[in-house]
Amino acid sequence: MLRALAFSRWVHSSPLRPRLVILAKERRALASNAITPLSLSYTVFDGPSLQPPLVFLHGLFGSKTNFQSLAKKLVLQTGRQVLTVDARNHGSSPHGSLMSYEVMSADVQLLLHQLHLNRCVLIGHSMGGKTAMVLSLQRPELVERLVCVDISPSGTSAVTSFQAFMAAMQAVNIPQGLPRSTxxxxxDEQLRSTIQEPAIRNFLLTNLVSSGDQFTWRVNLEAISQNLNEMLSFPDFQTAYPGPTLFLGGSNSKYISSDDYPEIERLFPEAEIQYVPDAGHWVHADQPQQFLAAVCNFLELPPP
Known part of the structure; x- marks a missing residue:
């Protein structure tokens, strides 16, 4: 069973016009930053349903392949089309020096436009969850529902080990001409001195790829390193996303704490928070069946 905390419904007291003015200002500020979105790599898993598709956004150091098996199961269980997406500087997507949640939101908005998708369900883990939150707050009309996996609209510097992961990956030195297994x-041996958990090392090693006779990291470590503080923070928003929202955390993780509840309630007034027992930060990998059950149950809830 999932341990759940559901917020009571909370309605903005601000009249509609001031809210629209604030939203317009936020969109003009986004445009003034001259953001050039990138065309992202993605995989489509087709389903027969005409309901809005599910769009998966992975976390830092991840890729669209993280959700491939779950995507196939969700097609069978919901009938909906499912897309898994590589963020910029990850997987097969192009690299770019800029990396902020506003920038990555713009990338996903471009993808939705390219695919002629007027509405979708966003499911984002960690970095992908923050990207999904920003897109929902910027363009709520595009998002039917929102699922944020083990992340909140707060800074994560105090609970993350990503700085250590980054340093360990940058320090790896592999001679040329070695076979892939070697x-x-x-x-793995070089990462082990900093990262003791085999599962985390295996996850990071999914980014190790060959280029000619040299092995390198597929993920753009330089861009991530330069923008890491941005990745560990969250932009300031004054308008809320009014749609159904699920914050799905791991019971063994600290990424969604009671300290985050007021900000979740302010920005996502229709939010429900659930914790999956015996799951850490990678909820979908630790407890895939309970993750699927939580998502499917959330999709079946009637709109508020």
């Missing part, structure tokens, strides 16, 4: 074993 290169992977050598990289």
């Amino acid at each position: 290169a992977r074993r050598l990289a």
